[in-house]
Amino acid sequence: MNKSSLYKGLLEPIIIQLLNTNGKMYGYEITQRVKEITAGELLITEGALYPLLHKLEAEGLLEVEIENIGNRIRKYYLLTKNGKKHSSLAIDEMKKLITTLSLFLNPKTV
Amino acid sequence: MNKSSLYKGLLEPIIIQLLNTNGKMYGYEITQRVKEITAGELLITEGALYPLLHKLEAEGLLEVEIENIGNRIRKYYLLTKNGKKHSSLAIDEMKKLITTLSLFLNPKTV
DNA sequence: TATGAATACCTAAATAAATTAGGTATAGTG
DNA sequence: CACTATACCTAATTTATTTAGGTATTCATA
Numbered sequence: 378m379n380k381s382s383l384y385k386g387l388l389e390p391i392i393i394q395l396l397n398t399n400g401k402m403y404g405y406e407i408t409q410r411v412k413e414i415t416a417g418e419l420l421i422t423e424g425a426l427y428p429l430l431h432k433l434e435a436e437g438l439l440e441v442e443i444e445n446i447g448n449r450i451r452k453y454y455l456l457t458k459n460g461k462k463h464s465s466l467a468i469d470e471m472k473k474l475i476t477t478l479s480l481f482l483n484p485k486t487v
Numbered sequence: 488m489n490k491s492s493l494y495k496g497l498l499e500p501i502i503i504q505l506l507n508t509n510g511k512m513y514g515y516e517i518t519q520r521v522k523e524i525t526a527g528e529l530l531i532t533e534g535a536l537y538p539l540l541h542k543l544e545a546e547g548l549l550e551v552e553i554e555n556i557g558n559r560i561r562k563y564y565l566l567t568k569n570g571k572k573h574s575s576l577a578i579d580e581m582k583k584l585i586t587t588l589s590l591f592l593n594p595k596t597v
Numbered sequence: 598t599a600t601g602a603a604t605a606c607c608t609a610a611a612t613a614a615a616t617t618a619g620g621t622a623t624a625g626t627g
Numbered sequence: 628c629a630c631t632a633t634a635c636c637t638a639a640t641t642t643a644t645t646t647a648g649g650t651a652t653t654c655a656t657a
Contacts, residue, residue, distance in 0.1 A: 378644070383584045385495035385614075385643060394591045405605050414594075415587050425644055427607060449605065449652050471592060474493045475585050477525050481504045482581060484524075488615070495614060495643075515634050535615055537636060559623050559634065 384419055390467035397464045401455040404430060430454055438463050494529055498539060500577035507574040511565040514540060540564055548573050
């Protein structure tokens, strides 16, 4: 997330939507996938990401599966049952945001 | 701006775009027009709006025309020459945001 | 073979942008 | 005459992020 960012507040729904389509992902993977998907437009900082993942886990929207890669751990996050319900809301909110912004970009000149 | 808002950071480009299409507007008018345009989806609080208008004026993007309505003043804001240049950037950023969000909502399943 | 980059996790202080909760005052409505 | 709408404003607080660290493993390369 760069510049004076318009993406504020969008990190949570973006992560939820990513997990919704990709099943399970770990933190570092999320930062890389987002960079790749957006061609570098959106760069998620780890300082924002990890605390958010922990918050969503505490709220019961995400659960963790720990995997050992050699001597290193990897924490996969996936949506809980509750998180899946929540994900449709997050998606609706993003769609609504797009619709609302479009109202300003394409003003009705009736 | 309500709920745990996705609109954070969007207030500035929205105002700039509004002034770009409407010529000049005053603060209270902006709150009402936005409510109307978005059918109540986006409610701008005055505590966010007025400090932002002052900031944009201080940065030279907006200028003020004061009008007296009876015994009451009304401060119309309009884009300066510099503000107009800036407005195309703001619009591009909003369009880019929409494009980027769409990447997550409509993932490429190649 | 050691040095740096990439992978992978993390936290705390500072900053930015909003909300919340006030304030003043005039004009219009029931 | 009271209440709502219009119209401006600010300060303290909250929220979400950036910035700037930290630890440790794995891989490439000079």
